[in-house]
Amino acid sequence: MALTKEQVLKQYFGYDKFRPLQADIIDWVLYGQDCMVLMPTGGGKSLCFQVPALMMQGITIVISPLIALMHDQVQALQANGIPSAYINSSLSGAERFAIERQCKAGEIKLLYISPEKLFSNGYLDWIKSLQVSMVAVDESHCVSVWGHDFRPEYTQLHVLKSALPNVPFMALTATADRVTRKDVLTQLGIPEARVFISSFDRPNLSLSVQPGRNRLKTIQKFIQERPRKAGIIYCLSRKNTEQLADSLLKVGISARCYHAGMSTDERAKVQDQFLRDDIQVICATIAFGMGIDKSNVRWVMHYSLPANIESFYQEIGRAGRDGVKADTLLFYSYNDLIVRKDMLAQSELPAEMKEVQLAKLDRLKQYAEAEICRRRILLSYFNEEVDRDCGNCDVCKNPPIRFDASVLAQKALSAIARTNERIAMGMLIDILRGSNNRRIIEHRYHEIKTFGAGRDLKYEEWADYIQQMLNSGIMDIAYDEQHAFKLNNASWSVLKDGKKVQLVRFRPFEEKQAEREANAAPKEKTKREVVRDELFERLRLLRKRIADNLDIPPFVVFSDATLSDMAQKKPISPAEMLNVSGVGEQKFRQYGDAFLKEIRDFIKTLGKSGGEKGDTAKISFSLYEEGLSLDEIAERRGLSPVTIVSHLVKFFEEGHPVDLRKFVTTVEFNAIAQAMKVLGTKKGEPVKPVFDLLQGKYDYHKIKVVMALLDK
Known part of the structure; x- marks a missing residue:
């Protein structure tokens, strides 16, 4: 009899229930339909194709971009008793042949393969010869030129869909805005696929930003407060990674660097040591991280500013993949911003893409300088509506004073509406401040009702407030339409329904961060x-x-x-x-x-007073399992025999091997049982009437034992 998806989840993965959307996605694929799955790192994307792979006849092909990632995922599947393998350039000919034979024989349920291998040496024809049940494209944002990690070899994957037209395809990613999602589906040849968007929220991740000064001192303190907890520090340059790792080693922190300038063997050794918990800290460029499946990274730090929010979100997502509490820290300075802008200016990207990447860098700047909940900023970037602050970022923990900015917001949103949602930041501020420049006159924007409605605020004040509105989801931005602002449901609620808008008074970034640092205090356990x-x-x-x-x-x-x-x-x-x-x-x-x-x-x-309330019974039971008598357990623990018996009765009732008959003789058992029969006493009722009827001849704990035995 075939297993249900719930049985597969419990038997192979040890979980009692699915996370939101997982069950719906699995059902959709089992129905034979294509889909795209957007879930945050650690949100359970892999289960969406691993569970149906075990339920369907045939083999599931998983396209994965990195060799190390394949190795880790296959190793984890095999540890769960799931027949799986990978094919990539790291295998010898004999190893590859053995796996191919297993696939042909139907002995493998999941086969991971790199796109490079897929399109080499006639492998596509070989794939077609297998009984393929599903194709999963992991890290599918790599397909799109708008994505943050575009890989040209991914663009051929539409050929696979053409070769397997009746096989369901699943595209998976943790980071893709609206423009990227549309492009991914088009590139894969599944433009009409259903898109499942889980919440991008990772509530187990704390979010913090600190000024770029005194970074080394801050990093040392941060790590020393988290002994033995693995973490990654992302740096912009190879030199940064080497210098930082050396500095940490000098103060006794187990750290190594990782960058593309190291030999393959050196990188593999460092990565392996980190995976095995032999190294606590990796100081790395972005060359590190995407290729590992290490679930117990407890923190991620950015020594340097990332390129955009997608990259930042992907990188912090490597912390806390297991759902346990993890910390993130971003260092930010104006100089970091200038370096990133210079790198973009000197890149070989087309002008249109440079403009988009500059706009995305500006959104990251807004995140770093924000005085509203940082999680709301991240979620609104991915077009997810949020109606409350997270309570787990540095802004929420030290909240600034807000003011009613409803009228201010209505002015800005009205200007966007009256210009048919075609204007970007600069033009919007010029309209609000009543600027009579040439572009305003050309478009006749000086004639709309909201022209000059915000003359009382400076340019930088309006920029700050508009950024707050954008980051809190009150409006959207279309990067593929020259960064024009767009109205959404929340916008119309403000304009038409009188929804209140709370914003934070404008203050310089350094002033805000200095206050936050002063308020930070460790919490006692x-x-x-x-x-x-x-x-x-x-x-x-x-x-x-x-x-x-x-x-x-x-x-x-x-x-x-x-x-x-x-x-x-x-x-x-x-x-x-x-x-x-x-x-x-x-x-x-x-x-x-x-x-x-x-x-x-x-x-x-744990002793008499150690641990939580429920531990004391477990301590008694453990001593009983060692063979101690009732009196010995009571003396060892400093508790009465009645209390010890109540502990053992609890475990007896739960089905544990406790021989309660050893605590009463046959004569005692019969006498107590007769008294209970006379009184009509049942389990759970007061013991004292039985004790009194027997004139105190038998201790309370003996009566409790007989009650439990009779109940069984």
Whole structure:
């Protein structure tokens, strides 16, 4: 009998339920339809094609741009008991032939292949000879010239769709604005494909921006506050990566550089050490990151300003892929902005693309200088409407004072509407300030009602407020229409329905950031967090030992999210361990016993008052499993026998192996059972009436034991 998608999810991946949209996407593909999937990094894109691949007859082809990424993903699938492989230039002829034979024999469910390999040596004909169930194009933004990582070899992929017209195609990406999405679908030959857009929100990522001064001192402090937590620092130049890595090494931080100027072997060695948690920090150019599937990166920092919001979003998305809390920090200075503009001016891009990239760089500048929720800025960039602040960025944590800017916003939006949504920033400000320049007169914009309606504000003030409006989603921008502003549903709510608009008073960037730095303060951990983190660290070390013995990266054993759930739930039985998120049947068979033993050993160390409320029963049960008597457990823990028995009864009722009969003799059992029968006492009812009827001859804990036994 075929497995359902829910059964596949639990059995192979260890998850109890799908994330939003995943189930709908899987059903759509199973129905044989093409689609595009937009989900943030760490949002669960891979499951959208991996689950249906296991449900359909035949093989799923996954087009992937990077060799290292294929290796990591295939390794993770194989660890879950899923037959998968990859074909790329790193394989020998014998290795490739063996995989081809397996594919022909139907022994492989997912085959990862690079686009270069796909279109070489007649491979397309070979693919056509297989029983292909689906084609997934990962990192599909690489198809579009408007995307941030355009790759010419991707533009041939429409040939694959022509060769397999009846096979469903799935394009996947974490970063694509509206223009890029349309271009991707056209280039792939699936222009009418349904587009599934998940929320771009990554609430587990904290967002912060700091001024570019004293970067090294700030970086050292940041890392030292996060011991043993892996992170990436993105730099603009190779020299930056080398100097920064050397500086961190000198203060005892395990750091290495990574850039395209290093040999292939050097890069591979550094990447492998980072994957295996042997290096804490990678100082890298953008050559690093897209090719790894390391789920336990706990922070990403930008030493230098990225090129645009797409690149920035993609790079910070490499932190916290497992859904666990992660931090991001962007350093920003005016000099960084000038360097980026100079690089664009000197590039060989066509003039039209240079103009678009400059506009996108300006949006990143707005993000860095903003005094509104940074997450709202990122989400509105990808045309996602947000109606509340995130509470997890530096602006939200130190909120500025806002004012009612509804009238101001109405003036700007009205000007956009009255000019038929054809004007960009400069023209809009000129209209609002009543400038009588030649272009205004040519277009007769001096005749519209809102001309000069904002004379009271300076140019830079209007620019700041308009940027805030754009970043908060009150209006949109069309980069493919000379950056013209466009009205959306939120715009009309302001213009027609009187929706209120709150903005922040204009202030210079440095002044705002200095205030934010002064207000930043570390938060003390609660006792619960201390205990949880202590167990997490023990599980992390166990994971590292197991991974080293198996010669695999630690996150392939279990992700940080799974270890965190273990540390929270503290499972001590196979059933409880299988309820931990990310523990599937295959991984439980491989690693379950070792992690259960580590958790039990930890629980025994907590003592009388350690840990959370629910831990105390687990401590008693662990001591019972060691063979201690009831009195010995009570003495060891400084608790009454009644309390210890209540702990053991709880585990007995949950199905754990507890021999309660050893705590009462047959005579005691019969006497107590008879008294309960006389009184009609049932489980859960007060014990005292039974105690009184028996004239105090039997302790309360013996009565509780008999109650539990009779209930069973």
